[in-house]
Amino acid sequence: MDPNLSSPQAEAFIPVREEERIQALDVIRGFALVGIFLMNIEWFNRSSAEMQIGLPTGLSGVNWWASRLVYVFVQGKFWTMFSLLFGMGFAVMLTRAERAGRNFLRPYLRRILALAAFGALHYIVLWSGDILFSYAVGALALVILLYGKWKWVLVALVGLVGLGFVPHMKPLWGLAGSLAYVGVVALYLRGEKRMGLFGRSLPVFSFVVLVIGTLAALIAALLWALPHGPKEPRIPMTVVSVLILTLGFLSARFHQPLEPRARRLAVALYLLPFVVMTTFGVVQLLMPDPGAAYRAQAQAQVQAQPPAQAPTTAPADKKATKTEAEKLMAEEVERAKRIQTYRQEIQTETRVLSKGTYREVLAFRAKQFAEHAPNEAGFATVLIGMFLLGTWFVRSGVMTNPREHLPLFRKLAWIALPIGVGLGLASTAIATYHIPGDPKDGFQVATGLLMMGNLPACLGYVSVIVLMVHSDTAFSKIKILAPVGRMALTNYLMQSLITSFIFFGYGLGHWGMGRARQALYVFVVYAVQVAFSHWWLGKFCYGPMEWLWRAITYWKLPAMRLDRPEGDGSLRAAELPAP
Missing domain, CATH: 1.10.287 (Helix Hairpins)
Known part of the structure; x- marks a missing residue:
């Protein structure tokens, strides 16, 4: 394991504490499933292309309130939570492989390939809002980030750039850009070499970034100094130079000590693109609109x-x-x-x-997937931040010994959650709908604020669930969601199977259901899933998709029937991270 993810606490993997941690993770997964369902249900009733324009207009009454409540408290908070959990699952599998002295990368790569196949089939056969394929690409990026050899990363980068010149292969340039991004991030995470600049010793990553930022600042100054030079790039180039110089300074300032580096990097990886989005949204609002x-x-x-x-x-x-x-x-x-x-x-x-007809829908989604898949490498650059943060939560001991870290969870619940929800409220006050072609509607700023708020809100929700699980009050009853979380992959796909039949034209055709009724539908289906999960795991060790995923991962068929005490079965089944 890369030393940047290690800590003295990482070795404290006590079985009793581990069982407790797994129960908390399963409850969080179960809770996350209802949130992701509330977010996804809208896109079984609207075109996925409309994701770019925000909330629907013309809503009133309970539908208006339902759309706003989901926007503030749900939208974006739960795919980040699943991403966090995915990173935790990665760390659990890695730690157990280390303890058992067995190979980790080979089964994990099989696991990624299986997840990619599940995601592709889910996208084409059931619903185009799939995120499993995205997670598979992000998981591969995480492996490269933590274990990639510099020589092979450079070889792959050169190969992708070269193949991009082949006709119809230009999407490979985007993939090359994402790989280069991951490689640069790996240089910060794993690099210990330093260089001198103005009498100071800086990490190589920070040195390069500061040099680039300085060049950008000089270009910006030149643009301002030339009286007849181009005016439009002045403000954007100035903003770019300030952002790059700030990144260089912060990366140098917080590169040491070693132990919190992964946590700091994870937060930065998630927030950076949305800080840039918000900043340029503000610039766009302030600059004149010549068109x-x-x-x-x-x-x-x-x-x-x-x-x-x-x-x-x-x-x-x-x-x-x-x-x-x-x-x-x-x-x-x-x-x-x-x-x-x-x-x-x-x-x-x-x-x-x-x-x-279903045949028409299948052909349409297959075409969509072919166009959509190459872009997943870009989204992976955001996902690896959440994956890395989830990995830190386990390797640092925070989630392996949650009772010892309850003060941290209380702080996150009281501080992070209000910040996240507050940014969501600020977003709604600016804009919830984009007018296509209007650069002055404020939607980019609103979206950036919402996305930035998703991280603290996600951590706040996770903390509230952990506190409830370890409460001595009635709040501990939330443990009833654990079986749903143990079958997270099965339940996630089941939601798409049921809902696509209910809403799409080849099924019952209830397309266009109001937002309030959509929320009611979600809670009804989710209640059925809670009951089903309890019944199923009373007879079997794993959910059906979890069983298949585990079989592919370890390349052998695990026992399915529950022929051991329920507690032991729960422990074994919980080894699999959810999507």
Whole structure:
């Protein structure tokens, strides 16, 4: 195991404490399942393409309240929680392999491949909102981050860049970018070499980042100094240089000591893209919008003409030359075309899912998956932050000995949860809906704030559940959710199986159900799953999908029938991390 994830507490894997920890993790998984269901249910009733434009408009009454409550308290909080749990499962499997003296990487790679296959089939056969495939890609990125050899990372990087020049292989450049990102992060996590700069010794990662930031700052200063130079890049380049220099300074400041490095890096990996998103959203709001005068006219021309035709004239503009006006008009025409294409995609997906046959839906989702899969490498750069944080929770001893860390969980519950929910409320106050083509609607800022708040909210929820599990009051009854968590993969797929039949056109066709009724539906189905999970695990050691996943991971068929005491069966079944 990489030393950056080790600590003196990592060896304290006492069986009694381990059983207690596993019970807490299963309860958290069970709780997370209802949250992820509340978030997913909307996208069995709306086109997935509409995820880019936020909450639906025109809602009122209980539907309005239901949509806002889910937005503030649920949206984004539970895929982060599952990601955290996935990282914890990774650490549990790693620690047990270390204790048993057995190989870890070989079975874990089989585990990742199996999860990728489950995710691809789930996406195509049941529902395009799958996250299992994303987790598989993220898990591979985590393995590269912790164990990747520099030589092979560079070879793979060069190979991907080269293959990207082959016709129709350009998506490999995005994959190369994500691999390079993971490699740079690994340099920070595992690198101990230092370089001198202005008389100070800095980690190599920080040295490189500060050099890049300094160059960006010089370019920004030059743009401001040139009286007739381009004006539009001035503010963005200034912001970029400040962000890069800040990252370089913080990475140098907090590289040591070794023990908290993984935790700090994990938080930074998650927050960094959303801090950048929010910052540039603010910049976008503050900067003038030169295309505003042309937007309505461009949209009208695109709607009136075939997409292949483009306007050849542009209105005069007192503050712009004719060439600048034509350029602005052309940009707005292209944007209007993209918006029109986007709206057509929404209409097509809505028609296929709400009225199409299963064969049509299957072909549609297969095409979607082929286009969607190459982009997962980008999402993996966010997931590895949560995976790494979950790994730290186990390796540091926080989740292996939760009773000894209850003060930490209390702090997270009282501090992190209000911060996370507060950022969600701030997001709703700015914008909950994006007007396609309008860069001034504030939606990017609102989304960035919401995503930043997901991390503290997730940690707060986890802490509340841990405190309830270890409570001597009626709150400890939440342990009833443990069997649901032990069958998390089965229950997650079952939710999609049932719900796709209920809502899609090839089933019962209840497409378009109101948000309040969607929430009621979720709680009814989830209650059935709680009862089913208790019944199933009263007879079997594992859920059916957990059994299959374990068989592929260890390449042997485990016993399925429950021929041992229930407590022992619970301990064995809980070895598998949930999706």
